[in-house]
Amino acid sequence: MRAQRENANGGDDVNGTRERYLEAMGIQAWERRVDLPGLRPESAQVPDMPQAEPPPVVAEAQPPVSPPEPRLPESAETRSVASLDWSELKARVAECTLCELHAGRTQTVFGVGAHDADWMIIGEGPGAEEDRQGEPFVGRAGKLLNNMLRALGLRREAVYIANIVKCRPPGNRDPKPEEAAACRPYLERQIALVKPRLILAVGRIAAQNLLDTDVAVGKLRGRAHRYGDAGIPLVVTYHPAYLLRSPEQKARAWDDLCLARALLEEEA
Ligand code: URA
Numbered sequence: 001m002r003a004q005r006e007n008a009n010g011g012d013d014v015n016g017t018r019e020r021y022l023e024a025m026g027i028q029a030w031e032r033r034v035d036l037p038g039l040r041p042e043s044a045q046v047p048d049m050p051q052a053e054p055p056p057v058v059a060e061a062q063p064p065v066s067p068p069e070p071r072l073p074e075s076a077e078t079r080s081v082a083s084l085d086w087s088e089l090k091a092r093v094a095e096c097t098l099c100e101l102h103a104g105r106t107q108t109v110f111g112v113g114a115h116d117a118d119w120m121i122i123g124e125g126p127g128a129e130e131d132r133q134g135e136p137f138v139g140r141a142g143k144l145l146n147n148m149l150r151a152l153g154l155r156r157e158a159v160y161i162a163n164i165v166k167c168r169p170p171g172n173r174d175p176k177p178e179e180a181a182a183c184r185p186y187l188e189r190q191i192a193l194v195k196p197r198l199i200l201a202v203g204r205i206a207a208q209n210l211l212d213t214d215v216a217v218g219k220l221r222g223r224a225h226r227y228g229d230a231g232i233p234l235v236v237t238y239h240p241a242y243l244l245r246s247p248e249q250k251a252r253a254w255d256d257l258c259l260a261r262a263l264l265e266e267e268a
Contacts, residue, residue, distance in 0.1 A: 076091065102167055109126040111190055115160070119197070123137060123162075124164055124203050125165040126165075131167075140241075151257070198264045199233070202238070206236075211234070221238065235256055235257075238256075
């Protein structure tokens with residue numbers, strides 16, 4: 001194989017012929033210069049040029065970041081009914097316009113009594129006198145209810161009294177289902193706040209709404225029911241206004257009250 005070396009002109013030097021001729025001529029053989037690192041060949045030398053500044057790094061435009069809004073506690077006007085305390089709930093009811101009953105009211109009839117009562121009495125809705133006074137069961141039916149409670153040894157102030165609807169239905173008609181439904185969260189919140197040990201539903205409207213049934217009062221009374229997730233014992237009896245018209249039913253109503261009292265004692 002032929003050893004090939006590059007000569008000064010860049011040609012091939014076969015078998016060292018060029019060195020031998022040069023040696024013979026007394027000329028020192030020279031080697032093609034090898035560029036050392038950092039030394040540039042003459043031809044490649046360029047005057048120092050001012051170094052171009054690298055283009056400034058421009059930060060990409062970012063959308064302005066606004067500081068987080070301070071978290072204010074949600075106001076009582078917008079919070080769910082189920083989270084309201086007594087005074088917030090009463091204020092919410094007073095401003096309620098969820099059903100048409102609001103248009104004819106003198107005022108809302110929220111409820112009255114002990115906030116920690118064992119007994120909760122639930123009627124239908126305000127009549128003319130309740131609408132005037134802003135308190136449930138203050139008319140003739142209310143007087144009879146007070147007497148029924150007293151017969152049990154209970155003062156009116158020791159129980160909590162509320163209605164299915166908080167505004168008077170015109171002409172004392174029955175509340176419509178949509179009116180009862182609109183008012184339902186208010187009553188549910190009242191029940192949740194009082195946590196009664198017993199609910200006495202007086203009359204058909206109260207009984208059927210609370211038990212979500214259309215069974216007649218005569219069939220619902222005389223036995224124990226349970227209300228809601230907490231399973232609060234519930235007893236149905238006749239409405240005092242009905243008892244005023246049908247006093248012969250008072251004995252049955254008294255039986256219902258005794259059943260309610262027995263249930264409460266049982267659960268104690
Ligand atoms: N009848 C009811 O059902 N509730 C009242 O508050 C008054 C009469």
